[in-house]
Every structure is written in C-alpha cells, then in structure tokens.
Amino acid sequence: METAHGGNELPQQLNPNNLQICIEGINLILSRWTALQMAVQNEWGGRLSRQKSENLASDILNFFAQSKGPLYIDVLEDLLFVNTGEYLNMVVEDGSIEEVAEELMILHDELLHDTFNFIEKLRKSKSASDSVAKSRAVATNMDETDGESSGDEASDMTVDEPSSRLAPKSEIMRVDEQQLQQQPETVEVEDGWTVVPSRRNQGKRR
Incomplete structure (x- = not known):
C-alpha cells in the first residue's frame, strides 16, 4: 500500500x-x-x-x-x-x-x-465530560429549587411530563386531558391520575 x-x-x-x-x-x-x-x-x-x-x-x-x-x-x-x-x-x-x-x-x-x-x-x-457534569448539576439545582417553591401548588397542577436530568425546567410542558389522550403510551394509576412516560433524549453530536 x-x-x-x-x-x-x-x-x-x-x-x-x-x-x-x-x-x-x-x-x-x-x-x-x-x-x-x-x-x-x-x-x-x-x-x-x-x-x-x-x-x-x-x-x-x-x-x-x-x-x-x-x-x-x-x-x-x-x-x-x-x-x-x-x-x-x-x-x-x-x-x-x-x-x-x-x-x-x-x-x-x-x-x-x-x-x-x-x-x-x-x-x-476541551473534554466534554466536564460540560456534561456542569449541565447535570444545574438541572439538579433547578429541580430542588422548584420542589421547594411549588409544594403548596401541587394539588392544583395537572401531571407534568417527566423530563431527562439534563432538560431545563423551562422545557417541561404541562399537559391537559386532551394532550394526555394523544400520547401513545400512558399508564393509569390510582385516583384517576395519568402518568406520561418520558422520552429520554439519546446522544447528541459532540
């Protein structure tokens, strides 16, 4: 060759x-x-x-x-x-x-x-692992802050669609009953609540 x-x-x-x-x-x-x-x-x-x-x-x-x-x-x-x-x-x-x-x-x-x-x-x-770890830490902090501030409002909220650990809270969208009916896979649990499974985002371009 x-x-x-x-x-x-x-x-x-x-x-x-x-x-x-x-x-x-x-x-x-x-x-x-x-x-x-x-x-x-x-x-x-x-x-x-x-x-x-x-x-x-x-x-x-x-x-x-x-x-x-x-x-x-x-x-x-x-x-x-x-x-x-x-x-x-x-x-x-x-x-x-x-x-x-x-x-x-x-x-x-x-x-x-x-x-x-x-x-x-x-x-x-530059390594990608550091930036991924920082993004995860930011998301975790946002989850904790949101949990402390919204506890009293939980009874009035429609079930949220779960997000991945890296997803910003601003991207989490609440769904109403009509949207829940459009989701392909829903799980019925007690008291009439409906939980929508998350769609985890797979690997992105480096």
Whole structure:
C-alpha cells in the first residue's frame, strides 16, 4: 500500500513505545464524545456505566494493537456502535460514531509513522465530560429549587411530563386531558391520575 511518506509501506502494528500514547489518545477522544459522556454521567448503562466506557477504550486499543493486517474504519464503526448500544443503551444517529471512528484512525495512522501532531491537538482540546457534569448539576439545582417553591401548588397542577436530568425546567410542558389522550403510551394509576412516560433524549453530536 502506497503512502504519502516517500512511497514506503505503512507498518501494520504500533511501535511498543507509542502504545501508551495510543491509550492516552483513545481516552482523550472518548472524553470529547458528548453522547458517550452523557451516557456515563446519567448511567444509561446502569451503575457500571463508567466501567463500561473504560471497557470500550480497551476494546478499541485491542482493535489497534492486535491486528496484523490492514485496519478498516467500518469495522471500527461497528465496534463503537455495538458497544455503546448493547452496554450503554445509546442510540447514536447524529453521525458522531463516524466522527469518533475517523479521529481514532487518524490517531493510529500518525502513531504508526511516529508523528504526534494529532495527539498534541487532543491534549489541548476541551473534554466534554466536564460540560456534561456542569449541565447535570444545574438541572439538579433547578429541580430542588422548584420542589421547594411549588409544594403548596401541587394539588392544583395537572401531571407534568417527566423530563431527562439534563432538560431545563423551562422545557417541561404541562399537559391537559386532551394532550394526555394523544400520547401513545400512558399508564393509569390510582385516583384517576395519568402518568406520561418520558422520552429520554439519546446522544447528541459532540
């Protein structure tokens, strides 16, 4: 396979000296993937969501380190799709899986050539996990404030549609009886109340 580096054939495996750098780069790329960080912060995959995301990083490293032939980006995309869907309950349809796979391949290709431009760029980039955590904290504070101020008004309120942990209170819309009848899935509970299940927003573009 011809490359832009003097026509030399691309080495198939990473230099052992670059293996630790590859691990660092994988973790940096995953930390910038907003959809993944939302799944971890909100425990979409259960209490072990963080560990599952770490397992994903290990699977990616194995994909790079153990292969003895050419690597194909569509195989990596499938790995990301299966892992995030099966273990973290993510349904990613915003193109971010393809973006993450491309960044991972760029990282790997550069390290094969002992070049480090991309890893340096990643080191200077901002992690998505911090911004997701801050958004979650803001939403939690708003929930607590609203709960303290509206306790006396609960008996006069129509049932609210539940929101995700990250949804601002301003986006929560009260529904009347006509709207409840239009919802596809409602659950009847005692005393005639109707609860509308939430539709959790899945991963967004990074």
